[in-house]
Amino acid sequence: MRRLLIALLIALTIIAAAVLVLAFPSVAALACPRCYNLSQTRPQVYVERGATDAQRETVTSALSAADTAIRAFYGGRAADPRVLACVTDACYQRLGGGGSKGIAILNRGLMLSPDGLTPVIATHELAHVELHARLGSSSVPQWFDEGLAVVLSDDPRYLAPATAPNRCLLPLSEALPLTTQPWNLDTAAASNAYPKAACLVSHWLAASGSPPAIPTLIAALHSGTPFSTVVTITP
Incomplete structure:
Protein backbone atom coordinates (compact mmCIF):
# COMPACT_ATOMS: atom_id res chain seq x y z
CA MET A 1 0.00 0.00 0.00
CA ARG A 2 2.83 2.37 0.91
CA ARG A 3 4.53 1.73 -2.43
CA LEU A 4 1.25 2.35 -4.23
CA LEU A 5 0.82 5.71 -2.48
CA ILE A 6 4.39 6.74 -3.33
CA ALA A 7 3.88 5.74 -6.96
CA LEU A 8 0.62 7.69 -7.03
CA LEU A 9 2.30 10.80 -5.60
CA ILE A 10 5.08 10.56 -8.18
CA ALA A 11 2.54 10.19 -10.97
CA LEU A 12 0.54 13.19 -9.73
CA THR A 13 3.72 15.26 -9.50
CA ILE A 14 4.63 14.39 -13.08
CA ILE A 15 1.12 15.24 -14.27
CA ALA A 16 1.16 18.57 -12.39
CA ALA A 17 4.52 19.45 -13.91
CA ALA A 18 3.25 18.60 -17.40
CA VAL A 19 0.15 20.78 -16.88
CA LEU A 20 2.34 23.65 -15.70
CA VAL A 21 4.58 23.40 -18.76
CA LEU A 22 1.62 23.30 -21.15
CA ALA A 23 -0.56 25.93 -19.48
CA PHE A 24 2.09 28.30 -18.13
CA PRO A 25 5.30 27.88 -20.12
CA SER A 26 6.62 31.26 -18.95
CA VAL A 27 6.44 30.16 -15.32
CA ALA A 28 8.06 26.84 -16.16
CA ALA A 29 10.80 28.64 -18.09
CA LEU A 30 11.51 30.89 -15.12
CA ALA A 31 12.00 27.80 -12.99
CA CYS A 32 14.17 26.04 -15.55
CA PRO A 33 15.56 28.38 -18.25
CA ARG A 34 17.95 25.70 -19.53
CA CYS A 35 14.96 23.47 -20.23
CA TYR A 36 13.89 26.10 -22.78
CA ASN A 37 17.24 26.41 -24.54
CA LEU A 38 18.33 29.50 -22.58
CA SER A 39 21.80 29.88 -21.14
CA GLN A 40 22.95 32.14 -18.33
CA THR A 41 25.04 35.14 -19.38
CA ARG A 42 25.18 36.85 -15.99
CA PRO A 43 23.30 36.55 -12.66
CA GLN A 44 19.54 36.34 -13.26
CA VAL A 45 19.90 36.84 -17.01
CA TYR A 46 19.30 34.01 -19.48
CA VAL A 47 19.64 34.46 -23.23
CA GLU A 48 18.62 32.07 -25.98
CA ARG A 49 21.38 29.57 -26.61
CA GLY A 50 23.16 30.27 -29.88
CA ALA A 51 22.83 34.05 -29.62
CA THR A 52 25.74 35.95 -31.12
CA ASP A 53 28.06 38.14 -29.08
CA ALA A 54 26.36 41.19 -30.61
CA GLN A 55 22.91 39.92 -29.59
CA ARG A 56 24.05 39.21 -26.05
CA GLU A 57 25.51 42.72 -25.88
CA THR A 58 22.18 44.11 -27.07
CA VAL A 59 20.46 42.33 -24.18
CA THR A 60 23.03 43.62 -21.69
CA SER A 61 22.74 47.17 -22.97
CA ALA A 62 18.92 47.16 -22.82
CA LEU A 63 18.88 45.77 -19.28
CA SER A 64 21.56 48.21 -18.13
CA ALA A 65 19.50 51.13 -19.42
CA ALA A 66 16.40 49.72 -17.73
CA ASP A 67 18.23 49.31 -14.43
CA THR A 68 19.49 52.90 -14.60
CA ALA A 69 16.00 54.26 -15.31
CA ILE A 70 14.35 52.34 -12.47
CA ARG A 71 17.07 53.26 -9.96
CA ALA A 72 16.88 56.91 -10.98
CA PHE A 73 13.14 57.00 -10.37
CA TYR A 74 12.93 54.98 -7.15
CA GLY A 75 16.38 55.64 -5.76
CA GLY A 76 17.17 51.93 -5.82
CA ARG A 77 15.81 48.51 -6.69
CA ALA A 78 13.50 46.30 -4.65
CA ALA A 79 13.11 43.55 -7.27
CA ASP A 80 15.71 41.16 -8.63
CA PRO A 81 13.77 39.37 -11.38
CA ARG A 82 15.00 36.59 -13.60
CA VAL A 83 15.24 37.75 -17.22
CA LEU A 84 14.54 35.48 -20.18
CA ALA A 85 15.66 37.02 -23.48
CA CYS A 86 14.92 35.51 -26.87
CA VAL A 87 16.68 36.39 -30.13
CA THR A 88 14.31 34.37 -32.34
CA ASP A 89 10.52 34.33 -32.59
CA ALA A 90 10.50 30.55 -32.16
CA CYS A 91 12.12 30.92 -28.75
CA TYR A 92 9.61 33.53 -27.62
CA GLN A 93 6.65 31.49 -28.79
CA ARG A 94 8.04 28.50 -26.91
CA LEU A 95 7.93 30.61 -23.74
CA GLY A 96 4.30 31.54 -24.41
CA GLY A 97 5.00 35.16 -25.33
CA GLY A 98 2.48 35.40 -28.13
CA GLY A 99 2.57 38.67 -30.07
CA SER A 100 3.91 40.86 -27.25
CA LYS A 101 7.34 42.48 -27.23
CA GLY A 102 7.83 41.70 -23.56
CA ILE A 103 6.01 40.32 -20.54
CA ALA A 104 6.41 40.89 -16.82
CA ILE A 105 5.71 37.82 -14.70
CA LEU A 106 4.44 39.28 -11.42
CA ASN A 107 7.50 40.39 -9.45
CA ARG A 108 9.48 37.26 -10.31
CA GLY A 109 10.70 37.73 -13.85
CA LEU A 110 10.35 39.20 -17.29
CA MET A 111 10.55 37.91 -20.84
CA LEU A 112 11.80 39.84 -23.85
CA SER A 113 11.11 39.03 -27.49
CA PRO A 114 13.56 39.74 -30.32
CA ASP A 115 11.69 43.02 -30.91
CA GLY A 116 11.73 43.76 -27.19
CA LEU A 117 15.50 43.88 -26.74
CA THR A 118 15.45 47.65 -26.43
CA PRO A 119 15.85 50.04 -23.48
CA VAL A 120 12.22 51.15 -23.82
CA ILE A 121 10.66 47.69 -23.69
CA ALA A 122 13.10 46.37 -21.06
CA THR A 123 12.40 49.39 -18.85
CA HIS A 124 8.64 49.04 -19.36
CA GLU A 125 8.62 45.42 -18.20
CA LEU A 126 11.09 46.03 -15.37
CA ALA A 127 8.88 48.91 -14.20
CA HIS A 128 5.99 46.45 -13.81
CA VAL A 129 8.14 44.03 -11.83
CA GLU A 130 9.55 46.76 -9.59
CA LEU A 131 6.13 48.22 -8.83
CA HIS A 132 4.68 44.81 -7.97
CA ALA A 133 7.64 44.04 -5.71
CA ARG A 134 7.08 47.29 -3.83
CA LEU A 135 3.30 46.88 -3.68
CA GLY A 136 3.48 43.46 -2.07
Missing part, protein backbone atom coordinates in the same frame (compact mmCIF):
# COMPACT_ATOMS: atom_id res chain seq x y z
CA SER A 137 -0.09 42.38 -1.33
CA SER A 138 -1.47 45.80 -2.33
CA SER A 139 -2.56 46.59 -5.87
CA VAL A 140 -3.26 49.40 -8.31
CA PRO A 141 -5.59 49.49 -11.34
CA GLN A 142 -4.15 48.08 -14.54
CA TRP A 143 -4.33 51.45 -16.29
CA PHE A 144 -2.12 52.99 -13.61
CA ASP A 145 0.36 50.10 -13.74
CA GLU A 146 0.63 50.40 -17.53
CA GLY A 147 0.73 54.19 -17.52
CA LEU A 148 3.56 54.27 -14.99
CA ALA A 149 5.52 51.73 -17.04
CA VAL A 150 5.14 53.95 -20.12
CA VAL A 151 6.29 57.02 -18.19
CA LEU A 152 9.31 55.27 -16.67
CA SER A 153 10.32 53.84 -20.05
CA ASP A 154 9.81 57.27 -21.67
CA ASP A 155 8.10 55.52 -24.58
CA PRO A 156 7.85 57.98 -27.49
CA ARG A 157 4.96 56.02 -29.01
CA TYR A 158 2.68 57.09 -26.17
CA LEU A 159 4.26 60.21 -24.64
CA ALA A 160 5.40 63.63 -25.77
CA PRO A 161 9.07 64.45 -24.99
CA ALA A 162 10.00 65.15 -21.38
CA THR A 163 10.76 68.74 -22.37
CA ALA A 164 7.16 69.32 -23.46
CA PRO A 165 4.93 71.29 -21.06
CA ASN A 166 2.29 68.56 -21.41
CA ARG A 167 3.30 64.99 -22.19
CA CYS A 168 -0.20 63.86 -23.21
CA LEU A 169 -0.67 62.99 -26.88
CA LEU A 170 -4.42 63.50 -26.56
CA PRO A 171 -6.70 65.70 -24.45
CA LEU A 172 -6.85 64.69 -20.79
CA SER A 173 -10.65 64.71 -21.03
CA GLU A 174 -10.44 61.86 -23.56
CA ALA A 175 -8.21 59.85 -21.24
CA LEU A 176 -10.23 60.25 -18.03
CA PRO A 177 -12.92 57.64 -18.87
CA LEU A 178 -10.16 54.99 -18.83
CA THR A 179 -10.14 55.20 -15.02
CA THR A 180 -13.57 53.56 -14.88
CA GLN A 181 -13.15 51.07 -17.71
CA PRO A 182 -11.68 47.55 -17.53
CA TRP A 183 -8.26 47.10 -19.12
CA ASN A 184 -8.42 44.64 -21.99
CA LEU A 185 -5.00 43.68 -23.31
CA ASP A 186 -6.52 42.47 -26.57
CA THR A 187 -8.00 45.89 -27.37
CA ALA A 188 -5.65 48.20 -25.44
CA ALA A 189 -3.58 49.22 -28.44
CA ALA A 190 -6.56 49.65 -30.75
CA SER A 191 -8.43 51.83 -28.25
CA ASN A 192 -5.46 54.12 -27.53
CA ALA A 193 -5.40 52.79 -23.97
CA TYR A 194 -1.63 53.11 -23.63
CA PRO A 195 -1.41 56.82 -24.52
CA LYS A 196 -4.47 57.42 -22.35
CA ALA A 197 -2.92 55.62 -19.39
CA ALA A 198 0.39 57.43 -19.91
CA CYS A 199 -1.44 60.75 -20.08
CA LEU A 200 -3.29 60.10 -16.83
CA VAL A 201 -0.22 58.96 -14.90
CA SER A 202 2.08 61.67 -16.23
CA HIS A 203 -0.55 64.30 -15.37
CA TRP A 204 -0.97 62.91 -11.84
CA LEU A 205 2.78 62.67 -11.28
CA ALA A 206 3.31 66.25 -12.41
CA ALA A 207 0.57 67.46 -10.09
CA SER A 208 1.63 65.30 -7.15
CA GLY A 209 5.38 65.79 -7.17
CA SER A 210 7.22 63.06 -9.06
CA PRO A 211 8.89 60.72 -8.25
CA PRO A 212 8.16 60.82 -4.45
CA ALA A 213 4.45 60.53 -5.24
CA ILE A 214 4.80 56.80 -5.98
CA PRO A 215 6.42 55.77 -2.66
CA THR A 216 3.82 57.94 -0.92
CA LEU A 217 1.05 56.14 -2.81
CA ILE A 218 2.49 52.73 -1.97
CA ALA A 219 2.80 53.61 1.73
CA ALA A 220 -0.82 54.78 1.73
CA LEU A 221 -1.99 51.56 0.10
CA HIS A 222 -0.05 49.52 2.65
CA SER A 223 -1.85 51.40 5.42
CA GLY A 224 -5.22 50.53 3.92
CA THR A 225 -6.03 53.80 2.18
CA PRO A 226 -8.04 53.19 -1.02
CA PHE A 227 -6.28 53.93 -4.31
CA SER A 228 -9.04 56.31 -5.37
CA THR A 229 -8.46 58.41 -2.26
CA VAL A 230 -4.81 58.98 -3.10
CA VAL A 231 -4.94 59.17 -6.89
CA THR A 232 -7.39 61.81 -8.04
CA ILE A 233 -7.11 63.27 -11.54
CA THR A 234 -8.95 66.37 -12.64
CA PRO A 235 -8.72 68.27 -15.93
Whole structure:
Protein backbone atom coordinates (compact mmCIF):
# COMPACT_ATOMS: atom_id res chain seq x y z
CA MET A 1 0.00 0.00 0.00
CA ARG A 2 2.83 2.37 0.91
CA ARG A 3 4.53 1.73 -2.43
CA LEU A 4 1.25 2.35 -4.23
CA LEU A 5 0.82 5.71 -2.48
CA ILE A 6 4.39 6.74 -3.33
CA ALA A 7 3.88 5.74 -6.96
CA LEU A 8 0.62 7.69 -7.03
CA LEU A 9 2.30 10.80 -5.60
CA ILE A 10 5.08 10.56 -8.18
CA ALA A 11 2.54 10.19 -10.97
CA LEU A 12 0.54 13.19 -9.73
CA THR A 13 3.72 15.26 -9.50
CA ILE A 14 4.63 14.39 -13.08
CA ILE A 15 1.12 15.24 -14.27
CA ALA A 16 1.16 18.57 -12.39
CA ALA A 17 4.52 19.45 -13.91
CA ALA A 18 3.25 18.60 -17.40
CA VAL A 19 0.15 20.78 -16.88
CA LEU A 20 2.34 23.65 -15.70
CA VAL A 21 4.58 23.40 -18.76
CA LEU A 22 1.62 23.30 -21.15
CA ALA A 23 -0.56 25.93 -19.48
CA PHE A 24 2.09 28.30 -18.13
CA PRO A 25 5.30 27.88 -20.12
CA SER A 26 6.62 31.26 -18.95
CA VAL A 27 6.44 30.16 -15.32
CA ALA A 28 8.06 26.84 -16.16
CA ALA A 29 10.80 28.64 -18.09
CA LEU A 30 11.51 30.89 -15.12
CA ALA A 31 12.00 27.80 -12.99
CA CYS A 32 14.17 26.04 -15.55
CA PRO A 33 15.56 28.38 -18.25
CA ARG A 34 17.95 25.70 -19.53
CA CYS A 35 14.96 23.47 -20.23
CA TYR A 36 13.89 26.10 -22.78
CA ASN A 37 17.24 26.41 -24.54
CA LEU A 38 18.33 29.50 -22.58
CA SER A 39 21.80 29.88 -21.14
CA GLN A 40 22.95 32.14 -18.33
CA THR A 41 25.04 35.14 -19.38
CA ARG A 42 25.18 36.85 -15.99
CA PRO A 43 23.30 36.55 -12.66
CA GLN A 44 19.54 36.34 -13.26
CA VAL A 45 19.90 36.84 -17.01
CA TYR A 46 19.30 34.01 -19.48
CA VAL A 47 19.64 34.46 -23.23
CA GLU A 48 18.62 32.07 -25.98
CA ARG A 49 21.38 29.57 -26.61
CA GLY A 50 23.16 30.27 -29.88
CA ALA A 51 22.83 34.05 -29.62
CA THR A 52 25.74 35.95 -31.12
CA ASP A 53 28.06 38.14 -29.08
CA ALA A 54 26.36 41.19 -30.61
CA GLN A 55 22.91 39.92 -29.59
CA ARG A 56 24.05 39.21 -26.05
CA GLU A 57 25.51 42.72 -25.88
CA THR A 58 22.18 44.11 -27.07
CA VAL A 59 20.46 42.33 -24.18
CA THR A 60 23.03 43.62 -21.69
CA SER A 61 22.74 47.17 -22.97
CA ALA A 62 18.92 47.16 -22.82
CA LEU A 63 18.88 45.77 -19.28
CA SER A 64 21.56 48.21 -18.13
CA ALA A 65 19.50 51.13 -19.42
CA ALA A 66 16.40 49.72 -17.73
CA ASP A 67 18.23 49.31 -14.43
CA THR A 68 19.49 52.90 -14.60
CA ALA A 69 16.00 54.26 -15.31
CA ILE A 70 14.35 52.34 -12.47
CA ARG A 71 17.07 53.26 -9.96
CA ALA A 72 16.88 56.91 -10.98
CA PHE A 73 13.14 57.00 -10.37
CA TYR A 74 12.93 54.98 -7.15
CA GLY A 75 16.38 55.64 -5.76
CA GLY A 76 17.17 51.93 -5.82
CA ARG A 77 15.81 48.51 -6.69
CA ALA A 78 13.50 46.30 -4.65
CA ALA A 79 13.11 43.55 -7.27
CA ASP A 80 15.71 41.16 -8.63
CA PRO A 81 13.77 39.37 -11.38
CA ARG A 82 15.00 36.59 -13.60
CA VAL A 83 15.24 37.75 -17.22
CA LEU A 84 14.54 35.48 -20.18
CA ALA A 85 15.66 37.02 -23.48
CA CYS A 86 14.92 35.51 -26.87
CA VAL A 87 16.68 36.39 -30.13
CA THR A 88 14.31 34.37 -32.34
CA ASP A 89 10.52 34.33 -32.59
CA ALA A 90 10.50 30.55 -32.16
CA CYS A 91 12.12 30.92 -28.75
CA TYR A 92 9.61 33.53 -27.62
CA GLN A 93 6.65 31.49 -28.79
CA ARG A 94 8.04 28.50 -26.91
CA LEU A 95 7.93 30.61 -23.74
CA GLY A 96 4.30 31.54 -24.41
CA GLY A 97 5.00 35.16 -25.33
CA GLY A 98 2.48 35.40 -28.13
CA GLY A 99 2.57 38.67 -30.07
CA SER A 100 3.91 40.86 -27.25
CA LYS A 101 7.34 42.48 -27.23
CA GLY A 102 7.83 41.70 -23.56
CA ILE A 103 6.01 40.32 -20.54
CA ALA A 104 6.41 40.89 -16.82
CA ILE A 105 5.71 37.82 -14.70
CA LEU A 106 4.44 39.28 -11.42
CA ASN A 107 7.50 40.39 -9.45
CA ARG A 108 9.48 37.26 -10.31
CA GLY A 109 10.70 37.73 -13.85
CA LEU A 110 10.35 39.20 -17.29
CA MET A 111 10.55 37.91 -20.84
CA LEU A 112 11.80 39.84 -23.85
CA SER A 113 11.11 39.03 -27.49
CA PRO A 114 13.56 39.74 -30.32
CA ASP A 115 11.69 43.02 -30.91
CA GLY A 116 11.73 43.76 -27.19
CA LEU A 117 15.50 43.88 -26.74
CA THR A 118 15.45 47.65 -26.43
CA PRO A 119 15.85 50.04 -23.48
CA VAL A 120 12.22 51.15 -23.82
CA ILE A 121 10.66 47.69 -23.69
CA ALA A 122 13.10 46.37 -21.06
CA THR A 123 12.40 49.39 -18.85
CA HIS A 124 8.64 49.04 -19.36
CA GLU A 125 8.62 45.42 -18.20
CA LEU A 126 11.09 46.03 -15.37
CA ALA A 127 8.88 48.91 -14.20
CA HIS A 128 5.99 46.45 -13.81
CA VAL A 129 8.14 44.03 -11.83
CA GLU A 130 9.55 46.76 -9.59
CA LEU A 131 6.13 48.22 -8.83
CA HIS A 132 4.68 44.81 -7.97
CA ALA A 133 7.64 44.04 -5.71
CA ARG A 134 7.08 47.29 -3.83
CA LEU A 135 3.30 46.88 -3.68
CA GLY A 136 3.48 43.46 -2.07
CA SER A 137 -0.09 42.38 -1.33
CA SER A 138 -1.47 45.80 -2.33
CA SER A 139 -2.56 46.59 -5.87
CA VAL A 140 -3.26 49.40 -8.31
CA PRO A 141 -5.59 49.49 -11.34
CA GLN A 142 -4.15 48.08 -14.54
CA TRP A 143 -4.33 51.45 -16.29
CA PHE A 144 -2.12 52.99 -13.61
CA ASP A 145 0.36 50.10 -13.74
CA GLU A 146 0.63 50.40 -17.53
CA GLY A 147 0.73 54.19 -17.52
CA LEU A 148 3.56 54.27 -14.99
CA ALA A 149 5.52 51.73 -17.04
CA VAL A 150 5.14 53.95 -20.12
CA VAL A 151 6.29 57.02 -18.19
CA LEU A 152 9.31 55.27 -16.67
CA SER A 153 10.32 53.84 -20.05
CA ASP A 154 9.81 57.27 -21.67
CA ASP A 155 8.10 55.52 -24.58
CA PRO A 156 7.85 57.98 -27.49
CA ARG A 157 4.96 56.02 -29.01
CA TYR A 158 2.68 57.09 -26.17
CA LEU A 159 4.26 60.21 -24.64
CA ALA A 160 5.40 63.63 -25.77
CA PRO A 161 9.07 64.45 -24.99
CA ALA A 162 10.00 65.15 -21.38
CA THR A 163 10.76 68.74 -22.37
CA ALA A 164 7.16 69.32 -23.46
CA PRO A 165 4.93 71.29 -21.06
CA ASN A 166 2.29 68.56 -21.41
CA ARG A 167 3.30 64.99 -22.19
CA CYS A 168 -0.20 63.86 -23.21
CA LEU A 169 -0.67 62.99 -26.88
CA LEU A 170 -4.42 63.50 -26.56
CA PRO A 171 -6.70 65.70 -24.45
CA LEU A 172 -6.85 64.69 -20.79
CA SER A 173 -10.65 64.71 -21.03
CA GLU A 174 -10.44 61.86 -23.56
CA ALA A 175 -8.21 59.85 -21.24
CA LEU A 176 -10.23 60.25 -18.03
CA PRO A 177 -12.92 57.64 -18.87
CA LEU A 178 -10.16 54.99 -18.83
CA THR A 179 -10.14 55.20 -15.02
CA THR A 180 -13.57 53.56 -14.88
CA GLN A 181 -13.15 51.07 -17.71
CA PRO A 182 -11.68 47.55 -17.53
CA TRP A 183 -8.26 47.10 -19.12
CA ASN A 184 -8.42 44.64 -21.99
CA LEU A 185 -5.00 43.68 -23.31
CA ASP A 186 -6.52 42.47 -26.57
CA THR A 187 -8.00 45.89 -27.37
CA ALA A 188 -5.65 48.20 -25.44
CA ALA A 189 -3.58 49.22 -28.44
CA ALA A 190 -6.56 49.65 -30.75
CA SER A 191 -8.43 51.83 -28.25
CA ASN A 192 -5.46 54.12 -27.53
CA ALA A 193 -5.40 52.79 -23.97
CA TYR A 194 -1.63 53.11 -23.63
CA PRO A 195 -1.41 56.82 -24.52
CA LYS A 196 -4.47 57.42 -22.35
CA ALA A 197 -2.92 55.62 -19.39
CA ALA A 198 0.39 57.43 -19.91
CA CYS A 199 -1.44 60.75 -20.08
CA LEU A 200 -3.29 60.10 -16.83
CA VAL A 201 -0.22 58.96 -14.90
CA SER A 202 2.08 61.67 -16.23
CA HIS A 203 -0.55 64.30 -15.37
CA TRP A 204 -0.97 62.91 -11.84
CA LEU A 205 2.78 62.67 -11.28
CA ALA A 206 3.31 66.25 -12.41
CA ALA A 207 0.57 67.46 -10.09
CA SER A 208 1.63 65.30 -7.15
CA GLY A 209 5.38 65.79 -7.17
CA SER A 210 7.22 63.06 -9.06
CA PRO A 211 8.89 60.72 -8.25
CA PRO A 212 8.16 60.82 -4.45
CA ALA A 213 4.45 60.53 -5.24
CA ILE A 214 4.80 56.80 -5.98
CA PRO A 215 6.42 55.77 -2.66
CA THR A 216 3.82 57.94 -0.92
CA LEU A 217 1.05 56.14 -2.81
CA ILE A 218 2.49 52.73 -1.97
CA ALA A 219 2.80 53.61 1.73
CA ALA A 220 -0.82 54.78 1.73
CA LEU A 221 -1.99 51.56 0.10
CA HIS A 222 -0.05 49.52 2.65
CA SER A 223 -1.85 51.40 5.42
CA GLY A 224 -5.22 50.53 3.92
CA THR A 225 -6.03 53.80 2.18
CA PRO A 226 -8.04 53.19 -1.02
CA PHE A 227 -6.28 53.93 -4.31
CA SER A 228 -9.04 56.31 -5.37
CA THR A 229 -8.46 58.41 -2.26
CA VAL A 230 -4.81 58.98 -3.10
CA VAL A 231 -4.94 59.17 -6.89
CA THR A 232 -7.39 61.81 -8.04
CA ILE A 233 -7.11 63.27 -11.54
CA THR A 234 -8.95 66.37 -12.64
CA PRO A 235 -8.72 68.27 -15.93
